[in-house]
Amino acid sequence: MAEWWDTLPLEALDRQQWESLCDGCAKCCLHKLEDEDSGEIFYTNVHCRLLDEASCRCSDYPRRLQRVPDCVQLTAQSRDAFDWLPDTCAYRLRAHGDSLPEWHPLVTGDPDSVHAAGISVRGRTVSDEYVHPDGYDEHIVNWVE
Numbered sequence: 001m002a003e004w005w006d007t008l009p010l011e012a013l014d015r016q017q018w019e020s021l022c023d024g025c026a027k028c029c030l031h032k033l034e035d036e037d038s039g040e041i042f043y044t045n046v047h048c049r050l051l052d053e054a055s056c057r058c059s060d061y062p063r064r065l066q067r068v069p070d071c072v073q074l075t076a077q078s079r080d081a082f083d084w085l086p087d088t089c090a091y092r093l094r095a096h097g098d099s100l101p102e103w104h105p106l107v108t109g110d111p112d113s114v115h116a117a118g119i120s121v122r123g124r125t126v127s128d129e130y131v132h133p134d135g136y137d138e139h140i141v142n143w144v145e
Contacts, residue, residue, distance in 0.1 A: 026056035043144040
């Protein structure tokens with residue numbers, strides 16, 4: 001039998017279901033650079049200062065939008081803008097009608113499965129508190145996708 005995360009459209013999810021789609025990889029918390037000519041997105045290993053790198057969760061999730069003005073709040077209504085998210089992101093996958101990967105915590109029942117699979121940013125990033133924004137280009141990584 002198919003699970004709710006593979007059958008319900010994003011618009012039909014309740015708040016708890018929506019939040020549980022997040023696998024905890026924290027790739028969305030990385031600073032990204034966009035090529036002005038091509039529109040290509042480049043991920044850096046520089047994370048938002050609110051990211052708890054050990055848990056790969058926001059340390060102030062309820063107030064993140066006030067504390068970090070450029071933090072993006074994902075909603076089902078903004079699904080057309082999900083293409084900046086990594087290919088492994090459940091929100092992006094479900095917006096395109098794809099299934100969750102086998103390592104996703106909803107599939108495994110284990111919140112650490114994203115880390116065990118090597119998908120999360122755990123242990124691979126530096127806080128934006130220590131990197132000047134003009135230096136982000138020196139921190140571009142290719143391990144995100």
